[in-house]
Amino acid sequence: MSDLPVRRGSGTSSLGRWPRTADPFEQMRELMGFDPLEQMERLMGSDRSWGLSFNPAFEVKETKDSYIFKADLPGIRDEDLEISLTGDRLTISGKRENEKKEESDRFYAYERSFGSFSRSFTLPEGVDAEHCSADLKDGVLNLRLPKVPEVQPKRIQVSGGSQDKGKVKA
Structure with missing residues (x-):
């Protein structure tokens, strides 16, 4: 799995060739000791299964x-x-x-x-x-x-006085 193209929007990148430190979240964790996903998890009150919300x-x-x-x-x-x-x-x-995720899985x-x-x-x-x-x-x-x-609509026939035309009542 050395060349896995990921297409998003108009650009294409081959993430498989990037070193692991190219992940901006991992870089932020390394540099600042801060994990933005972990902070979101605390706010959401769940593990990482919250995803994009179903x-x-x-x-x-x-x-x-x-x-x-x-x-x-x-x-x-x-x-x-x-x-x-x-x-x-x-x-x-x-x-x-x-789905169950393995520790070694890399998404x-x-x-x-x-x-x-x-x-x-x-x-x-x-x-x-x-x-x-x-x-x-x-x-x-x-x-x-x-x-x-x-409740279903019912068609009601309308009859007019046209049948009685020309008849003379005694």
Whole structure:
């Protein structure tokens, strides 16, 4: 692993050729006895697993007969996901565990995020809580909340007086 190119933005650098002291954080630790990541950890109150904080993207849409929620949840297992509906409040929460890191591991990029998340949505009246369904496939959560039949829009025919035209009432 002597030549590992890392592309970020418009430039390319080959970090594998740099001496270990080229790491600005390591240089700062050596020169000042200061570790900025350690200071951030103290503020965040956790170990280095806080990453970039795991905040999954959601898509919410309404169809004529249901509300559809989709969320990108890569790396989340079924047993690490909890979905609850209480009244008009839908809560989706879960966690993605940090992978075990070896002491000898040397990262050139660490952009994946781990941790717990919780999202709550306030729903309009008329969700049929008894017939909700959810599946997690290929890292995408699909949640369907059907509307109760009374809430679904119904088309009402309008009849005009055109049928009575020309008729004479006695």
